Amino acid sequence: MRLENMNSDPLVLNRKRMIQHAFDTVAKGYDHPSLAFFPETATSMVEHLGLAETCHLLDVCAGTGVVSLCAARQLVQGKVMGIDLSSGMLQQAQMKADEEGINNVMFKQMDLDHMDFPQHNFDAATCSFGLFFLEDMQPGLQNIADAVKPGGKIAISTFAEGAFEPMSSLFLERYESFGKEAPPPSWKRLASEEALTRIFRSVGIETVDIYQEKLGCQLSSPQNWWDVVWNAGYRGFLNQLSELEQIAFKQQHMNEIRELCAEENVWLDTSVFIAIGTKLEDGKI
Numbered sequence: 001m002r003l004e005n006m007n008s009d010p011l012v013l014n015r016k017r018m019i020q021h022a023f024d025t026v027a028k029g030y031d032h033p034s035l036a037f038f039p040e041t042a043t044s045m046v047e048h049l050g051l052a053e054t055c056h057l058l059d060v061c062a063g064t065g066v067v068s069l070c071a072a073r074q075l076v077q078g079k080v081m082g083i084d085l086s087s088g089m090l091q092q093a094q095m096k097a098d099e100e101g102i103n104n105v106m107f108k109q110m111d112l113d114h115m116d117f118p119q120h121n122f123d124a125a126t127c128s129f130g131l132f133f134l135e136d137m138q139p140g141l142q143n144i145a146d147a148v149k150p151g152g153k154i155a156i157s158t159f160a161e162g163a164f165e166p167m168s169s170l171f172l173e174r175y176e177s178f179g180k181e182a183p184p185p186s187w188k189r190l191a192s193e194e195a196l197t198r199i200f201r202s203v204g205i206e207t208v209d210i211y212q213e214k215l216g217c218q219l220s221s222p223q224n225w226w227d228v229v230w231n232a233g234y235r236g237f238l239n240q241l242s243e244l245e246q247i248a249f250k251q252q253h254m255n256e257i258r259e260l261c262a263e264e265n266v267w268l269d270t271s272v273f274i275a276i277g278t279k280l281e282d283g284k285i
Helices: 009-029 037-049 066-074 087-100 137-147 167-176 186-190 193-201 223-233 243-262
Strands: 058-059 079-084 105-109 124-129 148-159 208-213 216-218 267-269 272-278
Touching: 009 223, 037 124, 037 148, 037 208, 037 272, 058 066, 058 137, 058 243, 066 079, 066 087, 066 105, 066 124, 079 087, 087 105, 087 208, 124 137, 137 148, 137 193, 148 186, 148 193, 167 243, 186 193, 193 208, 193 272, 223 243, 223 267
Parallel strands: 058 079, 058 124, 079 105, 124 148
Antiparallel strands: 148 272, 208 272, 216 267
16 A cells, blocks of 8 residues: 555655554564553453444454454454554454454555545444544544444544553653654543543534543563563654664663662553444434
8 A cells, every 4th residue: 555645745644654664563563462451442342332243343443453353253243344554463463363263354454544435334433542643633533433324333442641651751751862852652642531522522423432441450570561662652662763772772761660660569550541422313413
Protein backbone atom coordinates (compact mmCIF):
# COMPACT_ATOMS: atom_id res chain seq x y z
CA MET A 1 0.00 0.00 0.00
CA ARG A 2 1.50 3.31 -1.10
CA LEU A 3 0.62 6.10 1.30
CA GLU A 4 1.71 8.64 -1.32
CA ASN A 5 -1.37 7.77 -3.34
CA MET A 6 -3.68 8.54 -0.44
CA ASN A 7 -2.70 11.90 0.99
CA SER A 8 -0.64 14.72 -0.47
CA ASP A 9 0.06 16.46 2.86
CA PRO A 10 3.78 15.73 3.48
CA LEU A 11 3.46 16.15 7.26
CA VAL A 12 0.60 13.67 7.44
CA LEU A 13 2.42 11.26 5.16
CA ASN A 14 5.59 11.44 7.22
CA ARG A 15 3.70 10.80 10.46
CA LYS A 16 1.95 7.80 8.93
CA ARG A 17 5.21 6.40 7.59
CA MET A 18 6.69 6.66 11.09
CA ILE A 19 3.69 4.91 12.63
CA GLN A 20 3.74 2.22 9.96
CA HIS A 21 7.47 1.62 10.45
CA ALA A 22 7.19 1.61 14.25
CA PHE A 23 4.50 -1.06 14.26
CA ASP A 24 6.13 -3.13 11.53
CA THR A 25 9.20 -3.12 13.81
CA VAL A 26 7.40 -4.30 16.96
CA ALA A 27 4.97 -6.68 15.25
CA LYS A 28 6.71 -9.92 16.24
CA GLY A 29 6.89 -8.90 19.90
CA TYR A 30 3.46 -7.29 20.22
CA ASP A 31 1.92 -10.38 21.78
CA HIS A 32 4.62 -10.53 24.47
CA PRO A 33 3.25 -11.50 27.92
CA SER A 34 4.30 -8.06 29.23
CA LEU A 35 1.58 -6.57 27.03
CA ALA A 36 -1.22 -8.61 28.60
CA PHE A 37 -3.31 -5.44 28.86
CA PHE A 38 -4.06 -5.71 25.12
CA PRO A 39 -5.87 -9.08 25.24
CA GLU A 40 -7.43 -8.15 28.60
CA THR A 41 -8.88 -5.01 27.02
CA ALA A 42 -10.03 -6.94 23.95
CA THR A 43 -11.96 -9.40 26.11
CA SER A 44 -13.65 -6.59 28.03
CA MET A 45 -14.45 -4.64 24.88
CA VAL A 46 -16.16 -7.58 23.21
CA GLU A 47 -18.08 -8.36 26.40
CA HIS A 48 -19.31 -4.76 26.74
CA LEU A 49 -20.41 -4.69 23.09
CA GLY A 50 -22.64 -7.73 23.59
CA LEU A 51 -22.41 -8.73 19.92
CA ALA A 52 -25.04 -10.95 18.30
CA GLU A 53 -23.62 -14.18 16.87
CA THR A 54 -24.51 -13.02 13.34
CA CYS A 55 -22.73 -9.64 13.66
CA HIS A 56 -20.55 -8.28 10.86
CA LEU A 57 -17.78 -6.42 12.71
CA LEU A 58 -15.16 -3.96 11.46
CA ASP A 59 -11.98 -3.88 13.57
CA VAL A 60 -9.97 -0.74 12.74
CA CYS A 61 -6.29 -0.53 13.74
CA ALA A 62 -6.52 -4.28 14.23
CA GLY A 63 -2.83 -4.79 14.96
CA THR A 64 -2.05 -8.44 15.59
CA GLY A 65 -5.77 -9.22 15.63
CA VAL A 66 -6.33 -9.30 19.37
CA VAL A 67 -9.85 -7.80 19.16
CA SER A 68 -10.63 -9.34 15.76
CA LEU A 69 -9.90 -12.87 16.92
CA CYS A 70 -11.61 -12.42 20.28
CA ALA A 71 -14.76 -11.29 18.47
CA ALA A 72 -14.52 -13.93 15.74
CA ARG A 73 -14.52 -16.70 18.32
CA GLN A 74 -17.93 -15.47 19.49
CA LEU A 75 -19.44 -14.59 16.12
CA VAL A 76 -20.09 -18.19 15.13
CA GLN A 77 -22.50 -17.08 12.39
CA GLY A 78 -20.91 -13.70 11.78
CA LYS A 79 -17.66 -12.35 10.39
CA VAL A 80 -14.91 -9.87 11.15
CA MET A 81 -12.93 -7.55 8.90
CA GLY A 82 -9.69 -6.32 10.49
CA ILE A 83 -7.73 -3.48 8.90
CA ASP A 84 -4.44 -1.84 9.82
CA LEU A 85 -1.76 0.39 8.33
CA SER A 86 1.01 -2.07 9.28
CA SER A 87 1.48 -5.13 7.10
CA GLY A 88 3.80 -6.58 9.74
CA MET A 89 1.07 -6.53 12.37
CA LEU A 90 -1.46 -8.06 9.98
CA GLN A 91 0.90 -10.90 9.12
CA GLN A 92 0.99 -11.81 12.81
CA ALA A 93 -2.82 -11.56 12.99
CA GLN A 94 -3.32 -13.86 9.99
CA MET A 95 -0.78 -16.34 11.34
CA LYS A 96 -2.70 -16.56 14.63
CA ALA A 97 -6.01 -16.98 12.81
CA ASP A 98 -4.54 -19.78 10.69
CA GLU A 99 -3.04 -21.52 13.73
CA GLU A 100 -6.42 -21.47 15.51
CA GLY A 101 -8.36 -22.39 12.40
CA ILE A 102 -10.51 -19.25 12.65
CA ASN A 103 -12.01 -18.75 9.20
CA ASN A 104 -14.63 -16.04 9.80
CA VAL A 105 -12.06 -13.25 9.96
CA MET A 106 -10.26 -11.42 7.15
CA PHE A 107 -7.36 -8.99 7.45
CA LYS A 108 -6.58 -6.22 4.98
CA GLN A 109 -3.94 -3.48 4.93
CA MET A 110 -5.84 -0.22 4.76
CA ASP A 111 -5.57 3.40 5.90
CA LEU A 112 -8.33 4.46 8.29
CA ASP A 113 -8.46 7.83 6.55
CA HIS A 114 -9.15 6.13 3.21
CA MET A 115 -11.36 3.12 3.88
CA ASP A 116 -13.09 1.71 0.81
CA PHE A 117 -16.14 0.09 2.42
CA PRO A 118 -19.71 1.06 1.53
CA GLN A 119 -21.55 3.21 4.06
CA HIS A 120 -23.59 1.35 6.67
CA ASN A 121 -21.82 -1.92 5.80
CA PHE A 122 -21.11 -3.22 9.33
CA ASP A 123 -23.23 -3.96 12.39
CA ALA A 124 -20.52 -2.68 14.75
CA ALA A 125 -16.93 -1.42 14.76
CA THR A 126 -13.99 -1.40 17.14
CA CYS A 127 -10.80 0.65 17.30
CA SER A 128 -8.62 -0.45 20.19
CA PHE A 129 -5.68 1.83 21.08
CA GLY A 130 -5.61 3.29 17.58
CA LEU A 131 -7.71 6.42 17.11
CA PHE A 132 -5.38 8.64 19.14
CA PHE A 133 -2.55 8.14 16.63
CA LEU A 134 -4.43 10.29 14.10
CA GLU A 135 -3.44 13.94 13.96
CA ASP A 136 -7.13 14.80 13.54
CA MET A 137 -9.24 12.16 15.27
CA GLN A 138 -12.66 13.52 14.29
CA PRO A 139 -12.54 12.59 10.57
CA GLY A 140 -11.14 9.18 11.48
CA LEU A 141 -13.98 8.44 13.89
CA GLN A 142 -16.44 9.81 11.34
CA ASN A 143 -15.14 7.32 8.77
CA ILE A 144 -15.65 4.49 11.22
CA ALA A 145 -19.14 5.69 12.14
CA ASP A 146 -20.12 6.03 8.47
CA ALA A 147 -19.22 2.38 7.90
CA VAL A 148 -21.59 1.24 10.68
CA LYS A 149 -25.33 0.76 10.25
CA PRO A 150 -27.82 3.06 12.05
CA GLY A 151 -28.33 1.69 15.54
CA GLY A 152 -24.92 0.05 15.49
CA LYS A 153 -22.15 0.47 18.04
CA ILE A 154 -18.59 1.80 17.83
CA ALA A 155 -16.11 0.90 20.57
CA ILE A 156 -12.77 2.62 21.14
CA SER A 157 -10.20 2.17 23.88
CA THR A 158 -7.38 4.22 25.35
CA PHE A 159 -5.15 4.16 28.39
CA ALA A 160 -6.35 6.14 31.40
CA GLU A 161 -4.52 9.16 32.78
CA GLY A 162 -1.70 7.98 35.03
CA ALA A 163 -1.03 4.77 33.13
CA PHE A 164 2.62 3.68 33.03
CA GLU A 165 3.66 6.28 35.61
CA PRO A 166 6.20 7.09 36.92
CA MET A 167 8.12 4.94 34.41
CA SER A 168 6.75 6.81 31.40
CA SER A 169 7.86 10.21 32.70
CA LEU A 170 11.34 8.85 33.46
CA PHE A 171 11.49 7.41 29.95
CA LEU A 172 10.51 10.70 28.27
CA GLU A 173 12.86 12.79 30.43
CA ARG A 174 15.74 10.46 29.58
CA TYR A 175 14.78 10.63 25.89
CA GLU A 176 14.94 14.44 26.00
CA SER A 177 18.41 14.21 27.54
CA PHE A 178 19.53 12.82 24.18
CA GLY A 179 18.50 16.08 22.51
CA LYS A 180 15.20 14.75 21.20
CA GLU A 181 11.75 16.27 21.47
CA ALA A 182 9.43 14.10 23.55
CA PRO A 183 5.77 14.95 23.02
CA PRO A 184 3.28 13.39 25.46
CA PRO A 185 2.17 9.88 24.45
CA SER A 186 -0.64 10.10 21.88
CA TRP A 187 -3.12 8.25 24.07
CA LYS A 188 -3.16 11.11 26.59
CA ARG A 189 -5.39 13.00 24.14
CA LEU A 190 -8.23 10.60 24.98
CA ALA A 191 -7.32 9.68 28.55
CA SER A 192 -10.52 10.88 30.26
CA GLU A 193 -14.26 10.29 30.13
CA GLU A 194 -14.73 13.90 29.05
CA ALA A 195 -12.37 13.56 26.08
CA LEU A 196 -14.00 10.32 24.98
CA THR A 197 -17.50 11.77 25.21
CA ARG A 198 -16.38 14.86 23.31
CA ILE A 199 -14.88 12.94 20.38
CA PHE A 200 -18.06 10.88 19.95
CA ARG A 201 -20.24 13.98 20.09
CA SER A 202 -18.05 15.58 17.40
CA VAL A 203 -19.43 12.97 14.97
CA GLY A 204 -23.02 13.29 16.18
CA ILE A 205 -23.08 10.34 18.59
CA GLU A 206 -24.61 11.40 21.89
CA THR A 207 -25.21 8.01 23.50
CA VAL A 208 -21.86 6.95 24.93
CA ASP A 209 -21.20 4.33 27.61
CA ILE A 210 -17.77 4.47 29.23
CA TYR A 211 -16.14 1.70 31.24
CA GLN A 212 -12.89 1.94 33.17
CA GLU A 213 -10.90 -1.26 33.49
CA LYS A 214 -8.35 -1.07 36.32
CA LEU A 215 -5.58 -3.20 34.88
CA GLY A 216 -1.97 -3.54 35.98
CA CYS A 217 0.61 -5.73 37.67
CA GLN A 218 3.47 -5.60 40.13
CA LEU A 219 6.72 -4.56 38.43
CA SER A 220 8.76 -7.56 39.53
CA SER A 221 11.95 -6.44 37.78
CA PRO A 222 13.22 -3.59 35.57
CA GLN A 223 13.12 -6.00 32.62
CA ASN A 224 9.31 -6.09 32.87
CA TRP A 225 9.22 -2.39 32.04
CA TRP A 226 11.77 -2.70 29.25
CA ASP A 227 9.65 -5.46 27.69
CA VAL A 228 6.76 -2.98 27.53
CA VAL A 229 9.01 -0.31 26.02
CA TRP A 230 10.65 -2.58 23.45
CA ASN A 231 7.54 -4.42 22.24
CA ALA A 232 4.99 -1.60 21.90
CA GLY A 233 4.49 2.08 21.11
CA TYR A 234 7.41 3.45 23.13
CA ARG A 235 9.68 1.72 20.62
CA GLY A 236 8.76 4.48 18.18
CA PHE A 237 10.82 6.91 20.27
CA LEU A 238 13.82 4.58 20.26
CA ASN A 239 13.63 4.33 16.47
CA GLN A 240 14.69 8.00 16.37
CA LEU A 241 17.98 7.19 18.13
CA SER A 242 21.11 5.76 16.53
CA GLU A 243 22.20 2.24 17.47
CA LEU A 244 24.85 3.58 19.86
CA GLU A 245 22.38 6.03 21.38
CA GLN A 246 19.92 3.20 21.93
CA ILE A 247 22.54 1.23 23.85
CA ALA A 248 23.39 4.24 26.03
CA PHE A 249 19.72 5.08 26.51
CA LYS A 250 18.85 1.59 27.70
CA GLN A 251 21.72 1.52 30.17
CA GLN A 252 20.89 4.91 31.68
CA HIS A 253 17.12 4.38 31.73
CA MET A 254 17.33 0.92 33.22
CA ASN A 255 19.55 2.27 36.01
CA GLU A 256 16.73 4.71 36.83
CA ILE A 257 14.16 1.91 36.86
CA ARG A 258 16.40 -0.25 39.08
CA GLU A 259 16.64 2.60 41.58
CA LEU A 260 12.87 2.98 41.47
CA CYS A 261 12.28 -0.73 42.05
CA ALA A 262 14.79 -0.79 44.91
CA GLU A 263 12.96 1.98 46.76
CA GLU A 264 9.44 0.59 46.77
CA ASN A 265 7.03 -1.98 45.41
CA VAL A 266 6.16 -0.51 42.02
CA TRP A 267 2.74 -1.06 40.49
CA LEU A 268 2.67 -0.96 36.68
CA ASP A 269 -0.67 0.73 36.09
CA THR A 270 -2.16 -0.14 32.68
CA SER A 271 -5.74 0.98 33.35
CA VAL A 272 -7.85 1.66 30.29
CA PHE A 273 -11.09 3.31 29.23
CA ILE A 274 -13.45 1.58 26.84
CA ALA A 275 -16.03 3.91 25.28
CA ILE A 276 -18.96 2.59 23.27
CA GLY A 277 -21.04 4.98 21.20
CA THR A 278 -24.38 3.98 19.71
CA LYS A 279 -25.52 5.48 16.41
CA LEU A 280 -29.09 6.69 16.13
CA GLU A 281 -31.59 4.68 14.16
CA ASP A 282 -32.61 6.21 10.81
CA GLY A 283 -35.01 9.10 11.21
CA LYS A 284 -34.53 9.48 14.98
CA ILE A 285 -33.22 12.57 16.67
